[in-house]
Amino acid sequence: ATYERVMSEFALPDLQPSAFRRNVVVKGADLNELIGKDFTLGVVELSGSEEA
DSSP states (O other): OOHHHHHHHTTOOOOOGGGSOOOOOOOSOOGGGGBTOEEEETTEEEEBOSOO
8 A cells, every 4th residue: 555545544644754764785885965855766766854
């Protein structure tokens, strides 16, 4: 299920992306350069929301 579908089906309030903790380990990249940007990792769309 997608985030939007779950939120709709259960009438839950919308959450900011930063409400979900980071669960991807990355080496060799400056993640702080991605703050405020949308980016992809493979086929997954991500949003940089705050300092890593």
